[in-house]
Amino acid sequence: ETGVTQSPTHLIKTRGQQVTLRCSSQSGHNTVSWYQQALGQGPQFIFQYYREEENGRGNFPPRFSGLQFPNYSSELNVNALELDDSALYLCASSPGGTGTNYGYTFGSGTRLTVV
């Protein structure tokens, strides 16, 4: 059984650019969530995808968007990068389906630095 894998592990972008982060969910998991973790803070919920649709969103602006594919893998896209977007981006998958996040498995994250 493979866990959650994220790519790339590290990324440096310039302010104003766009970035795409990728996530492969754990085998058997059909729900994917994305979190932003600033240095020294707990993760903050960005959004969740189930059956290729966004079914939950935290307090993040529309320039944060995502996709989920038929194989349950997912992408996080961030447009018009700002310095404050520098953080660890975590992907989590769960087997629960819509409305539930029981049994999250997190990936190791992508460290994004915006300069």
Add this chain to the structure above:
Amino acid sequence: GENVEQHPSTLSVQEGDSAVIKCTYSDSASNYFPWYKQELGKGPQLIIDIRSNVGEKKDQRIAVTLNKTAKHFSLHITETQPEDSAVYFCAASIGGGGADGLTFGKGTHLIIQP
């Protein structure tokens, strides 16, 4: 929305002693409370969780207690070992998350002194 407060921010204990980390939450509708351990360079790992219909849950050296009336829950680690050193996060959600996801505390850096 939900707000989770976690204390202390840093906890240092002697190897073999017990460690207790406490969290409070604000939304009385929250009913799922997981705890995560995060080691350097890794993502958070679920170590134990509790649902609001249960007051206590134990798994070997780890236990979690929940007081719904007071809206607080705690993580207890007994017989601490060097490999317990990590950052621990509590979280809360309604129905395990979904539309609102998990709301995390700011974390506790647990240091086990040899």
